[in-house]
Amino acid sequence: MTRAKVTHLNENRKLNDLANSSYSGLFRYLIDGVLVVNSLGLIEYMNPAYEEMFGVTNFALKGKSIYQTPNDEIVLTSLKSKKPIDGFLHHPYKKKRISVTSSLLMQGNSFGGVIVIYREEKAESISSEEYGKPNEETRYLPKAFEGVIGNSKSIKNILYISEKAAKSNATVLITGETGCGKGLFAEAIHKASKQSSMPFVKINCGAIPYDLLESELFGHEQGAFTGAVKRKIGKFEQANGGTIFLDEIGDMPMNMQVKVLRIIQEKEFERVGGNESIQCDVRIIAATHRDLRELIENGSFREDLYYRLNVIPIHVPSLRERKEDIIELTYHYMRKIHKETGVPMKALEHEVELAFYSYQWPGNIRELKNLIERLMVLVEGDIIGINDIPKEVSNIFRVNRDSIINTSLINNNSKGEIATLDEYEREIIKNALNKFGSFNKAAKALGVTHKTVAAKARKYNIVE
Numbered sequence: 379m380t381r382a383k384v385t386h387l388n389e390n391r392k393l394n395d396l397a398n399s400s401y402s403g404l405f406r407y408l409i410d411g412v413l414v415v416n417s418l419g420l421i422e423y424m425n426p427a428y429e430e431m432f433g434v435t436n437f438a439l440k441g442k443s444i445y446q447t448p449n450d451e452i453v454l455t456s457l458k459s460k461k462p463i464d465g466f467l468h469h470p471y472k473k474k475r476i477s478v479t480s481s482l483l484m485q486g487n488s489f490g491g492v493i494v495i496y497r498e499e500k501a502e503s504i505s506s507e508e509y510g511k512p513n514e515e516t517r518y519l520p521k522a523f524e525g526v527i528g529n530s531k532s533i534k535n536i537l538y539i540s541e542k543a544a545k546s547n548a549t550v551l552i553t554g555e556t557g558c559g560k561g562l563f564a565e566a567i568h569k570a571s572k573q574s575s576m577p578f579v580k581i582n583c584g585a586i587p588y589d590l591l592e593s594e595l596f597g598h599e600q601g602a603f604t605g606a607v608k609r610k611i612g613k614f615e616q617a618n619g620g621t622i623f624l625d626e627i628g629d630m631p632m633n634m635q636v637k638v639l640r641i642i643q644e645k646e647f648e649r650v651g652g653n654e655s656i657q658c659d660v661r662i663i664a665a666t667h668r669d670l671r672e673l674i675e676n677g678s679f680r681e682d683l684y685y686r687l688n689v690i691p692i693h694v695p696s697l698r699e700r701k702e703d704i705i706e707l708t709y710h711y712m713r714k715i716h717k718e719t720g721v722p723m724k725a726l727e728h729e730v731e732l733a734f735y736s737y738q739w740p741g742n743i744r745e746l747k748n749l750i751e752r753l754m755v756l757v758e759g760d761i762i763g764i765n766d767i768p769k770e771v772s773n774i775f776r777v778n779r780d781s782i783i784n785t786s787l788i789n790n791n792s793k794g795e796i797a798t799l800d801e802y803e804r805e806i807i808k809n810a811l812n813k814f815g816s817f818n819k820a821a822k823a824l825g826v827t828h829k830t831v832a833a834k835a836r837k838y839n840i841v842e
């Protein structure tokens with residue numbers, strides 16, 4: 379789809395009508411859906427293809443807030459950031475992927491709104507069971523990577539590097555926030571490698587007490603220390619011929635880092651309390667959520683080890699940096715739980731999708747997965763609605779929605795007429811109470827007394 383700057387004729391009502399008739403002339407017969415939204419978030423035009431795609435009508439929605447359409451985060455983001463955006467959305471009912479391209483409408487040099495084009499992707503219509511699954515035709519990958527869900531550019535790029543890494547024996551350093559899939563990629567690289575039939579041994583260097591870490595990694599001889607009643611084989615020895623995954627390597631003490639460096643360089647080590655050098659041929663994949671360069675600077679990580687580990691660096695971006703994967707992951711986990719437990723399959727209300735896009739996901743995919751497990755079990759019925767999801771997840775979406783709805787009131791009320799002063803006042807009080815949750819805080823924010831807010835809230839039936 380080409381993006382063009384479209385001059386927007388919107389200076390007065392007459393010109394506005396003229397603009398609408400020219401939109402109609404331009405877009406009426408287009409097979410792609412077209413939506414025109416002005417800078418206040420009000421719908422100016424939708425073509426018949428858009429009406430058909432989303433089951434709405436231009437007649438009913440013209441002049442209304444975009445929150446009354448099955449709109450998507452892309453329109454909102456484009457509108458707020460005043461930037462053109464490309465992306466896609468999952469059609470809530472048709473189970474199809476729709477590519478979305480927004481372009482800016484310019485009124486001279488000032489921003490007039492956005493024009494958004496929706497194109498249904500060619501894939502055949504898919505069942506609810508299939509909804510959200512990656513399009514297998516578009517990605518050929520070894521089976522080992524099939525547990526990795528996501529079609530974003532960054533995931534595709536990581537899969538490409540991981541596949542190459544699997545073919546070599548080089549050390550891999552995976553970085554990224556907690557819960558973003560570092561462990562998943564480490565295991566997939568092992569499974570796709572020539573050593574896949576050999577062990578994959580994982581150790582979390584940050585979770586093991588300092589005194590025990592050496593013996594966990596390298597094992598010990600009988601009598602090496604009090605309590606060492608028999609010989610113990612360490613993780614490196616267990617992983618011999620296969621892969622060791624050193625998770626949270628940034629938390630490894632300096633004296634242990636030297637020993638890992640020696641294994642990489644000389645491929646041998648001694649058990650604690652032993653003299654015998656043990657040969658060890660292990661592929662190392664390390665991971666950390668910390669910034670190793672910073673640790674090197676403050677003297678808690680060895681630079682030589684860093685370079686030895688960082689032969690193939692892989693950075694897994696956080697979920698909020700690849701929002702386009704959220705819905706696919708959500709449906710993946712819903713399907714998985716449905717298959718494993720027999721809980722009926724569900725669908726997401728459109729507002730929930732928007733809330734998921736707005737939320738920051740500090741716990742990344744682990745957090746999303748846990749939430750979906752909870753929702754699948756707790757929500758009765760087959761639709762997960764905005765009120766079913768925790769407040770902390772829906773908060774940003776709610777605030778954004780309310781601010782857009784309120785902004786749109788500056789010109790029009792819900793009937794498309796100029797709003798009265800009382801209507802303004804009601805929305806202002808309602809918004810402040812929603813946002814702050816108490817008369818006191820709302821009053822402070824509005825610069826009036828607690829008594830005034832309480833009286834107005836009663837007057838407008840916002841509270842009992």
Ligand SMILES: Nc1ncnc2c1ncn2[C@@H]1O[C@H](COP(=O)(O)OP(=O)(O)OP(=O)(O)O)[C@@H](O)[C@H]1O
Pocket residue numbers: 525526527528554555556557558559560561562563625667707743744747
């Ligand atoms: N792209 C993905 N597709 C499907 N599941 C994923 C994906 N990425 C992560 N997961 C799942 O999310 C959960 C967390 O992933 P993982 O344990 O690999 O994260 P991590 O980055 O290693 O976390 P930590 O740093 O806390 O150890 C796992 O259940 C994993 O299977």
